[in-house]
Amino acid sequence: MAEIDSKYAKEQRTAPGAGGKKLLQLSSSPHIAAPASAAALMRNVLVALAPAAIFGCVIFGLPASLNIAVSVASAMIAETLFRRILKRESRVKDLSAAVTGLLLALVIPPATPLWMTALGAIFAVVVVKEFFGGLGSNVFNPALSARAFLLMSFPAALTEWNKPNDLSAGLTAGFDAVSAVTPLNIIKQGGGIAGVADSFGGAADYASVIKTLFFGNRGGSTGETSMLLILAGAVYLLATKTIDWRAPLAMLAAVAAGSLALGLDPLFGVLSGGVLFGAVFMATDYTTAPLTAKGKLLFGAGAGLITILIRKWGAFPEGVTYGILIMNAFTPFLNKLLSRKYGYVPMKKPSASATTSVAEAKEAKK
Secondary structure, three states: OOOOOOOOEEEEEEOOOOOOOEEEEEOOOOOOOOOOOHHHHHHHHHHHHHHHHHHHHHHHOHHHHHHHHHHHHHHHHHHHHHHHHOOOOOOHHHOHHHHHHHHHHHOOOOOOOHHHHHHHHHHHHHHHHHHHOOOOOOOOOHHHHHHHHHHHHOOOHHHOEEOOOOHHHOOOHHHOOOEEOOHHHHHHOOOHHHHHHHHOOOOOOHHHHHHHHHHOOOOOOOOOOOHHHHHHHHHHHHHOOOOOOHHHHHHHHHHHHHHHHOOOOHHHHHHOOOHHHHHHHHOOOOOOOOOOHHHHHHHHHHHHHHHHHHHHHOOOOOOHHHHHHHHHHHHHHHHHHOOOOOOOOOOOOOOHHHHHHHHHHHHHHO
16 A cells, blocks of 8 residues: 555554555544634633633632632643543643633632532542543533532532622622522522512612623622623634534523423523523533534423423522533433434435336236
8 A cells, every 4th residue: 555645644554565665544434624623612611701700700709719720720630640640641731621620610609618629620520521531522511510519419518609799899798708699599488589689789670680680790609690791701602613502592492481381580590590601601512412403402402491390399499500411411312313324315205107117117017
């Protein structure tokens, strides 16, 4: 075999008895190359997360900042050490561990004890990712899996919320871990919109509550409070073609429709909790979400419906984590059910004239 210059070649070998000619070991088809690398995609996600992360540090103060730093550092160090133990090449430069650590820090309470945050980051990277083969091989979303692990292991700490800073009074209140409740907690306990308004400082009208939910100066997870900044991140990811619109839109539509069907407020359901954050940053994960367009729509719709069912009847006020993780388990099935068949040509049903001609030919033979 003559020597061939190919970018898909993995290595060159000289075959015995081949006259000194070199053989190439090629990768299997299909040979599709994309200009975007994993590092470039992860960098886009970090840029999109930056506004929500910075806002979380502003309104929750030092606890949120420390949690973000500890989570990102723990994830990157854990990945590096684990791969070194297994004598595998380090992947810290692809930024996937940094994204996992940041996502985890943004979906947990800002005052989560730092050792718990570090434990969650290590669990996300080592158990959920590396145990399954590393980047691109995990079955479940690492950050959400770590959040579920922490919530089941330390429910008290993972349901303790900080009161946000009063931005009009300066940046001082958020440095103290003052216990507060989230809007979903208030609704779950039967407080209604009036109770939510009281927690916001007495803005009693519905429009003021929705405005506060949209801009985000309220209690909640570090990066899930400001819908405006999450939407800004979504626009950036869509503009850079980092994510697909189908799963997020289907999830938001399912949450709104499910809320309406169960007698809940659809707009409140979409703007409260981690629905928008989960739809934009978790339901669009390349590895744990379906590959096909129809699969993405079904995935998002399923995650949204499960979220609303948990909110309505579950023990916890929020269901985004489990909604997405449950649909992660269905991803292989959706990929298989709705897979694209390359090189397959469906059989065409013969026309009436062709059927008649065949029948006439049989009669002629008789």
